[in-house]
Amino acid sequence: MAVVVVTGFVLTSRQELRGLPGAGDAGMMSYMLPIPPLVLLTGSAAAAAVGRSFRSGLRACAWAIVLGAPLLVAVWLAEALHWYQQGRGMLLDGEGGIGVGANLGDAVRWTLPGLLLWALPLGVVGAAAGSARARRRRAREHGDLASTT
Numbered sequence: 001m002a003v004v005v006v007t008g009f010v011l012t013s014r015q016e017l018r019g020l021p022g023a024g025d026a027g028m029m030s031y032m033l034p035i036p037p038l039v040l041l042t043g044s045a046a047a048a049a050v051g052r053s054f055r056s057g058l059r060a061c062a063w064a065i066v067l068g069a070p071l072l073v074a075v076w077l078a079e080a081l082h083w084y085q086q087g088r089g090m091l092l093d094g095e096g097g098i099g100v101g102a103n104l105g106d107a108v109r110w111t112l113p114g115l116l117l118w119a120l121p122l123g124v125v126g127a128a129a130g131s132a133r134a135r136r137r138r139a140r141e142h143g144d145l146a147s148t149t
Contacts, residue, residue, distance in 0.1 A: 001061075009079075013028060014082075017083065027090060036115060040065070040119040041126040045057065047061075049131070057123075061126070062123075069112055091103055
């Protein structure tokens, strides 16, 4: 999940720099708000479904945040250099005329709290949703065992 979020960030940034169709003019905010939480939601649900437990989905979500946050900060700062070379300033909102160093604050402020406060709760919801089928099956099995004794 961490690799998907970081790869999507780089691809969206490059698309924005080239001015391709579908690229917004709001900078990377159009990526940072919906995509990382959506990736963690679906990834945690898939991990919980495959692992047949809430704990599996929760572990996957936690690992994605722990690995994804520093990777995303590093990629953010690397992409800031590309944006600065083309005369754009801030990755987050596309505001020009600002030095490249101003991106460090945005990278940390949007990545860490954004993932922890916005994506983590949705990852927990995904883990609960993914493990629901396994919980129902265990409840049926335990219910059948209780009725035969």
